[in-house]
Amino acid sequence: MLRESRKKELKEQIFLQALQLFREKGFEQVTVQEITAKCGIAKGTFFNYFAKKEEILLYLGESQIDLLHQSIEKHRDIDHPKEQITLVLGDLLHNFSSHSELMRLATMEIMKSAHLAGEESKSVHQLHQQLASILDRAIQNGKLQSRWETGVIATTIVGVYFHTILSWTLQGAQPTTTISDSFRQQLDVVWEGIDGN
Structure with a gap:
């Protein structure tokens, strides 16, 4: 070990x-x-x-997936799926922002390379699957009622997550809000269309 x-x-x-x-x-x-x-x-x-050398940039996604699994385990007992997802993805975003300049660079290089972007899509797929599992459990436990399929909801949340990263990356050195707060605000907006309650 x-x-x-x-x-x-x-x-x-x-x-x-x-x-x-x-x-x-x-x-x-x-x-x-x-x-x-x-x-x-x-x-x-x-x-x-x-x-x-190019594989170094892919370690960003790989390390985030490791953290994703740890964070899901850490927040497993949170009842409400929105709060659980906010905490889990907030952990990933906090890790991303703790090395902000370096993570911005990695993000920009991945976006410039079709090969790297294709490889990174494997990490995105894993993130999508984990979110869909959280949503499935919430529906089974009666914590979420939605007219949308969990795959569609997970895709929407992943989109918000990566939009947050991209916006924050493009803002440069002086973002107006923390990356986690920005994600939380955007998730609040889309969650109104997700939750059928």
Whole structure:
């Protein structure tokens, strides 16, 4: 278990150091050699974690999915599905904003690359599935009544989530509100059309 924890810490270190270099020099200009030198690791060690430089950017989605599972478990006892979803996605957004400049860079690079965007869609699909499961449980437990199918609701919430990230990313260094508050406000608007109560 300790070994797995150390491996995860090293992967996170490589990710953050690489993003820092990408920010300073531009994604295309940074080499794997520079990343390994900054991390103090051998090239072989780098390739144990990432097959190529582009995969570093995909770790953003991968790490968010790990956090998603942890957050769902943490908020499992919240009765109301809207509050549970707000807390779960709020955790993801807080993580995103805690490394704001680096996460903005990763988001922009993923949006520029069709290959990276295609790979990132796997993480988006997992997020959609988890939200649909929360909604299904809420309907089965009588906590949510809606005329919409859970897949449609989950798609709408995922859309709000990524719109929040995109808007916040494009705002630059001085956003007018926290990313979590922005998401909560937008979810409040769409939830009125979701909840049949």
